[in-house]
Amino acid sequence: MDRPSASRQTVPEEDIIEAKAFVDLFMIAPQTLVDQAEFRCMQLAVGCAISLPSAPAIGLNRVLGIVALEDLNTAYEWMSKKAGRRYLQMNAATAPQQTHDWIRKRGLVPQGNGWAKLRRTAPSTPLIHSGEVATRQVKVTEAEIFGSMMCAGFNFPANLTPLWSAIVGKDGWSCFFAELDGRPIATGAMYTADGFAWLGGGATVPEFRNRGAQKALITARLNRGASQGVQTFVVETAQPSADEPNISHANLIVAGFEQIYTRTNYRFPDGS
Structure with a gap:
């Protein structure tokens, strides 16, 4: 079967909701932080390019959800002027040959195992989490x-x-928050739009890891999203391998998520 041409290639809904979340994150970021940290974001079609050089995470220094070569050129030129490590994220298995040629021509190199993209439908009835960890929504007064x-x-x-x-x-x-004996020990966030929800922000205080906090937070967000009319939940995490297992990936599979593809992280050449 021939690969689709770049002009016919479409961006999956699972990537569109993720790009929307990061564009919105930029839009609501405090202006002082935007100025001081040189936080920048450019929306292109249904995707985006986002740059926050002082953040070590790929998620805040990448091009996402862009497939047309004209838009890729625009994003590349924009991102090339930014500092820090920068990435293009692409599903290499479905990208057309001309896109692979474009990537090679610009010296972008795959790095690491990539990211697993996972999806599940909303639960038909509220899920129940059993364990020592409780969850609750964060109050505005607890934002810091x-x-x-x-x-x-x-x-x-x-x-x-x-x-x-x-x-x-x-x-x-x-x-x-996930809490243990009333103390917040982990965080989780969810962004919803157009019947989709993107899950992110899963972080646990180191000394409380492996206590079930992230499993509880997955359940809490699934229930919350379903009550808001979400039909499809999506999330991404590091692609596990035999040498590098990923607990987050395992937790998501147990929670009913299915991996739909692996996204390659192409790093921009230094000095580009």
Whole structure:
């Protein structure tokens, strides 16, 4: 079977909702953080290019959901002027040959095992989580605590706390704590739009890992989304391998998610 041409290739809904979440994250970020951290985002068609050089995460320094070569050129030129490590994320298995040629021509190189993209439908009845960990939604007055926990969990510099604090209480966003004996020990976030929900922000305080916090947070977000009319949930995590297992991936599979593809992370050449 021939691969689709770049002009006919379409962006999956599972990537569109993810791009929407990060565009919205940029739109609600405090202007002082945008200015001081040189946080930038450009929306192209249904995808985006996003740059936050001081964040070590690929998720905030990447091109996502863009398939047309003209748009890829625009995103590449834009991203090439940014600092830090930068990536193009692409489902290599469905990308047309001309896109692979474009990637090679610009010196973008695959790095790591890539990301697993997973999806599941909404539960038909509320799910029940049993265990010592409880969950609840984050109050607006706890936004800074939520933001600081996420920064600590993802090894972000503390000055990026306002980035994650800003989503608490905002339209489209639901933020959760997992608690043990009344103490917040983990975070989880969800962005919803057009019947889809993107799950992210899963971070656990190191000394409380392997206690079931993320399983509880997955359940809480599935129930919350279903009550809001979400029909499809999507999430991404590091692609596991025999040498590098991934607990998050295992938790999602147990929770009913199905992996739909693996996304390759193509790193921009240094100095581009």
